[in-house]
Structures are given as C-alpha cells and as structure tokens.
Amino acid sequence: MTCDHALERMLEADPVELRPDGETELARHIAACEHCGAIAATLWAELAGLDRALTEYGESADPDAAAVAALAGVPRSGSTPAPKRSGPRRRGAGRRPRALPPVGSPRTWIPLAAAAALAAVLLIGRSGPPPPAPDAVIDAGGPATRVSVTPPPDRGAAVLETANPSITIVWLYEREGS
Structure with missing residues (x-):
C-alpha cells in the first residue's frame, strides 16, 4: 500500500482502523510507515477529543454555539467530566458522507460521460454554417448630422x-x- 492510498483510506476509515495494532492492510501500513503512523495518531487523538467534547455538550439549545465551543475546547459551565462510552462504536458513526464518490465507482464516471456527450452535441452537433451576423451599421439614408x-x-x-x-x-x- 502506498502512502497516498493509505492517506485516502485514513480519511474514510473507522477510527478503530487507525490503530497500528489492527489486522487490516491499513493498520499494517500505519505500523510500518512512520509518516502515516504520525498522521493516524493525530487523527485518532483529534477524533477522540471531538467525541469527548460533543458528548459533554450533548443536546443544546444553541447547537451552533455548542459546536464552536466544543471545537475550541471551552468547558461547559457547571459541567461534569464526560462519561466514557461503553460498548463498541458503530462503523462510520459520526462521519460525514463523502462529497465525492470513490474513484472507479459508476457514480464517478457516469457524470463525466454525460458531460462529454453534452460537449460533443454542442460542438459537433451543429449542421451547416453558422447563421449570418446582423449588419453592424444601420444606414438611416440621410446625411450625417453633428450631435x-x-x-x-x-x-x-x-x-x-x-x-x-x-x-x-x-x-x-x-x-x-x-
């Protein structure tokens, strides 16, 4: 596995897969590559911190302010330490959906094929010469007058x-x- 491929997989992976002691190909690469291991450790720490902050804030009357405060690390007034989660975390829980589909999936090439077909219709699909341009000069038929x-x-x-x-x-x- 290359570092580029590992970095792409890290962004999609369940946080548990970012641990170097796992059995997956990604975990083996993280354990072997110092650069990718450091990135995975940073991702793991940031995800854990964000998870703790969001657990501490729970449901709030002002979710935007709570999210900003959670990201800034501001403790909630009168709060107690966040409880530890028990049980395994669902795969993909809390992740945002990808903006772009994975490379090679039909959702990637179908829009590209449609765009190419549209370009072909617009560029090649014209039949005959273009229509004549209108005359730029309009002759009023009388002598020119000063303005x-x-x-x-x-x-x-x-x-x-x-x-x-x-x-x-x-x-x-x-x-x-x-």
Whole structure:
C-alpha cells in the first residue's frame, strides 16, 4: 500500500482502523510507515477529543454555539467530566458522507460521460454554417448630422466623432468642484 492510498483510506476509515495494532492492510501500513503512523495518531487523538467534547455538550439549545465551543475546547459551565462510552462504536458513526464518490465507482464516471456527450452535441452537433451576423451599421439614408449635447449644470459633456460617420461617442462627466 502506498502512502497516498493509505492517506485516502485514513480519511474514510473507522477510527478503530487507525490503530497500528489492527489486522487490516491499513493498520499494517500505519505500523510500518512512520509518516502515516504520525498522521493516524493525530487523527485518532483529534477524533477522540471531538467525541469527548460533543458528548459533554450533548443536546443544546444553541447547537451552533455548542459546536464552536466544543471545537475550541471551552468547558461547559457547571459541567461534569464526560462519561466514557461503553460498548463498541458503530462503523462510520459520526462521519460525514463523502462529497465525492470513490474513484472507479459508476457514480464517478457516469457524470463525466454525460458531460462529454453534452460537449460533443454542442460542438459537433451543429449542421451547416453558422447563421449570418446582423449588419453592424444601420444606414438611416440621410446625411450625417453633428450631435449637440446640453449637459445639466453640474456635469460636463464631451462629444467624440470617430472615423466612421455613423458612430459618435457622447461622454457625460461630473465637473470638478460640483
């Protein structure tokens, strides 16, 4: 097992599997690899601390404040030490579901295949040449006239005539000191 694979498995594993004295392939790797063993020990300690804090807070009127305080390690006022849990812990209890499906599962490649099919339809599925673009210049049929702009008293105006007589730019701006 490689360290990358072990790290991925550690994030999905039941906390009991993070102990190096287990019989699983992950436990054997944790026991043999100093780097992964240190990470597993840190994960084990953090999970145990979080479990103790959440047990101490139990149900609260303000769950958001209780979660923030539990993560910060703030003791609950008037609380007694958290009792130890008895019995084995359920596999996966307290874990959040994965945001992404495991690599290689159909839930991974089906959306990718759908995206590829959609891209193929959009890029290749067009038949014939693209539609013609509308004319950019509209001819009014009369002679070009100069534009005259009277701005409000607190503003100024600049009229810019371009090389194309059909295009004139009018720029309104605030006067200094207004």
